[in-house]
Amino acid sequence: MNKxxxxxxxxxxxxxxxxxxxxxxxVPYRIDGKWEFGIYDTGRDLDFxxxxxxxxxxxxxxxxxxxxxxYDENSKWSLKPVEPEGKPRIVIxxxxxxxxxxxxxxxxxxxxxxxxxxxxxxxxxxxLIGMLCSEMAxxxxxxxxxxxxxxxxxxxxxFARITDGYLLKGLTDKGKQVLRSEYLKKVDEVPxxxxxxxxxxxxxxxxxxxxxxxDKIWHEMSDIxxxxxxxxxxxxxxxxxxxxxxxxxxxxxxxTVWDSCQLQSYSRMAGGxxxxxxxxxxxRNRTLDKFAYSHLRYGQISCTGCGRCVMVCPLKRSFPxxxxxxxxxxxxxxxxxxxxxxRSKEA
Amino acid sequence: MAxxxxxxxxxxxxxxxEESRDVKSYVLQMSGSGKMPARPGxxxxxxxxxxxxxTFAVTRISKDNQEFNISVKRIGHxxxxxxxxxxxxxxxxxxxxxxxxxxxxxxxxxxxxxGGGIGLAPLRPVIDYVLEHRKDxxxxxxxxxxxxxxxxxxxxxxxxxxxxxxxxxYKTIDVPFEGWSxxxxxxxxxxxxxxxxxxGKISIVCGPPIMIKFTAAALRELRWPNDKIFTTLEMKMQCxxxxxxxxxxxxxxxCKDGPVFSLDQIPEHAL
Numbered sequence: 001m002n003k004x005x006x007x008x009x010x011x012x013x014x015x016x017x018x019x020x021x022x023x024x025x026x027v028p029y030r031i032d033g034k035w036e037f038g039i040y041d042t043g044r045d046l047d048f049x050x051x052x053x054x055x056x057x058x059x060x061x062x063x064x065x066x067x068x069x070x071y072d073e074n075s076k077w078s079l080k081p082v083e084p085e086g087k088p089r090i091v092i093x094x095x096x097x098x099x100x101x102x103x104x105x106x107x108x109x110x111x112x113x114x115x116x117x118x119x120x121x122x123x124x125x126x127x128l129i130g131m132l133c134s135e136m137a138x139x140x141x142x143x144x145x146x147x148x149x150x151x152x153x154x155x156x157x158x159f160a161r162i163t164d165g166y167l168l169k170g171l172t173d174k175g176k177q178v179l180r181s182e183y184l185k186k187v188d189e190v191p192x193x194x195x196x197x198x199x200x201x202x203x204x205x206x207x208x209x210x211x212x213x214x215d216k217i218w219h220e221m222s223d224i225x226x227x228x229x230x231x232x233x234x235x236x237x238x239x240x241x242x243x244x245x246x247x248x249x250x251x252x253x254x255x256t257v258w259d260s261c262q263l264q265s266y267s268r269m270a271g272g273x274x275x276x277x278x279x280x281x282x283x284r285n286r287t288l289d290k291f292a293y294s295h296l297r298y299g300q301i302s303c304t305g306c307g308r309c310v311m312v313c314p315l316k317r318s319f320p321x322x323x324x325x326x327x328x329x330x331x332x333x334x335x336x337x338x339x340x341x342x343r344s345k346e347a
Numbered sequence: 348m349a350x351x352x353x354x355x356x357x358x359x360x361x362x363x364x365e366e367s368r369d370v371k372s373y374v375l376q377m378s379g380s381g382k383m384p385a386r387p388g389x390x391x392x393x394x395x396x397x398x399x400x401x402t403f404a405v406t407r408i409s410k411d412n413q414e415f416n417i418s419v420k421r422i423g424h425x426x427x428x429x430x431x432x433x434x435x436x437x438x439x440x441x442x443x444x445x446x447x448x449x450x451x452x453x454x455x456x457x458x459x460x461x462g463g464g465i466g467l468a469p470l471r472p473v474i475d476y477v478l479e480h481r482k483d484x485x486x487x488x489x490x491x492x493x494x495x496x497x498x499x500x501x502x503x504x505x506x507x508x509x510x511x512x513x514x515x516x517y518k519t520i521d522v523p524f525e526g527w528s529x530x531x532x533x534x535x536x537x538x539x540x541x542x543x544x545x546x547g548k549i550s551i552v553c554g555p556p557i558m559i560k561f562t563a564a565a566l567r568e569l570r571w572p573n574d575k576i577f578t579t580l581e582m583k584m585q586c587x588x589x590x591x592x593x594x595x596x597x598x599x600x601x602c603k604d605g606p607v608f609s610l611d612q613i614p615e616h617a618l
Contacts (some may be wrong), residue, residue, distance in 0.1 A: 076396065076437055083352030114590075117352075240592030241585065242402055243585045254354070256591075259591070268583065269423075269582070270425070275582055
């Protein structure tokens with residue numbers, strides 16, 4: 001039995017506007033040519049990009065700056081935890097690579113001895129209505145990371161754009177409930193199946209990456225990287241953070257803030273000892289974390305193939321390209337072309 | 348809903364012990380019925396409100412787990428604030444975190460404790476534990492090195508250990524110092540001179556990175572196998588629970604998979 005329903009183009013705006021009565025609704029907006037999620041204002045124009053949204057959803061579940069406790073600066077001790085809160089919300093228009101990013105964050109924050117209850121609360125209050133990609137953008141390579149641009153895994157409901165409207169389908173109870181609307185009509189249509197291209201940024205296996213630890217290629221790779229860290233901000237699975245106190249006019253907040261392994265201060269300890277002082281050691285740590293350590297920790301590499309790191313890289317080289325270059329090197333090494341290089345003494 | 352694990356609980360500074368020119372120890376008392384059930388080798392995250400948080404080894408645990416000690420070397424922003432604190436002040440703590448020294452697996456063996464400077468701090472609970480369960484263990488040997496006499500910590504403990512006939516204590520300072528008539532020489536050299544044999548023994552080593560590295564080399568030279576040499580590692584930490592990302596050696600997080608490792612569990616470059 002066909003589970004897809006149809007909605008007319010013109011009805012989408014009415015449908016989403018109606019949802020705002022009960023929900024906080026997040027949709028993609030185009031700002032200066034770049035797509036980013038924002039809270040929907042009733043009546044505003046609504047459009048969805050065919051493929052990856054420039055800014056990832058990470059901030060919705062794990063905010064850039066997140067107060068976890070407050071205190072009165074003038075007291076010696078008055079630290080009070082911030083209780084998780086927020087009304088139910090719906091995110092409309094995310095893609096399979098966004099789901100993969102959320103699934104990875106779940107592994108870090110939920111499948112832990114110390115579950116992050118604030119993250120859990122953000123997840124719990126959110127219904128995910130995903131959009132099937134209708135094309136792969138310039139830097140998309142999810143097909144090289146085991147994903148399919150029109151897969152629906154992990155979504156509560158999914159929709160696809162067709163010539164004269166949208167096809168929608170509820171996948172979970174929550175999703176089906178959201179789709180209960182007068183604007184949806186039963187149809188026989190299903191979204192077109194596509195053959196998706198692959199091979200843009202093929203990478204070696206985690207085991208092969210691990211064998212490259214001592215290679216001199218990290219020095220070559222760090223020579224073409226500014227270690228500015230913007231790729232870690234854009235990445236949907238980079239969730240490293242700092243815990244710090246911020247004081248403002250007597251009111252204090254203990255916050256977690258995004259941090260980046262590409263910055264020199266990331267591993268610097270009091271007294272100045274730094275286990276990853278050189279750019280080479282930081283580039284190596286991030287590359288191996290994405291393509292090997294993550295696999296050893298969680299059974300899944302932490303690159304979703306969204307290509308955002310390439311989009312934001314000031315040198316347009318970024319990660320997948322570095323990974324691909326490393327993969328070439330691994331191949332060369334196997335053929336016996338390259339000599340092993342000097343080892344960096346850092347972790 | 349429960350608060351996020353990252354929010355600390357208040358503890359009272361019960362007593363402050365001036366250990367050396369830049370190290371103070373703090374006896375901390377849990378609030379109410381709170382407990383700190385730390386096993387030897389575990390660590391805590393300590394907060395000074397308004398100044399943040401840092402990682403400290405638990406250096407002594409009371410039997411009822413209501414009190415525990417940390418030792419703090421004044422070296423950065425937070426440790427400076429801790430050094431300004433007074434008895435009765437309230438600071439924050441969360442933990443205990445990390446794995447611990449597998450003291451129960453070591454029963455029947457001789458224990459060799461090798462500490463350099465503040466590196467003795469995370470090892471002291473092992474000494475306490477062995478002394479508490481004396482019959483379960485063989486000989487206890489302690490090698491402790493400091494840069495200078497002024498840097499020697501735990502002077503009261505050292506006196507007790509020195510008088511204990513069941514303990515062989517080797518105290519050393521790095522370079523000769525006026526008025527010091529004891530042993531002189533860095534820890535790795537002392538270990539070599541003592542020709543400590545590995546048979547039926549476990550060694551635990553902690554100190555500055557360079558001391559750990561050369562002490563490990565000295566022990567290997569004396570034919571100690573890697574799985575009989577234990578260390579506790581330190582790296583920049585923020586969360587202590589394997590989420591903030593930074594304290595990794597390869598795929599392992601020091602805070603979660605460590606801080607205690609035997610040398611066969613970590614790559615050579617980690618030392």
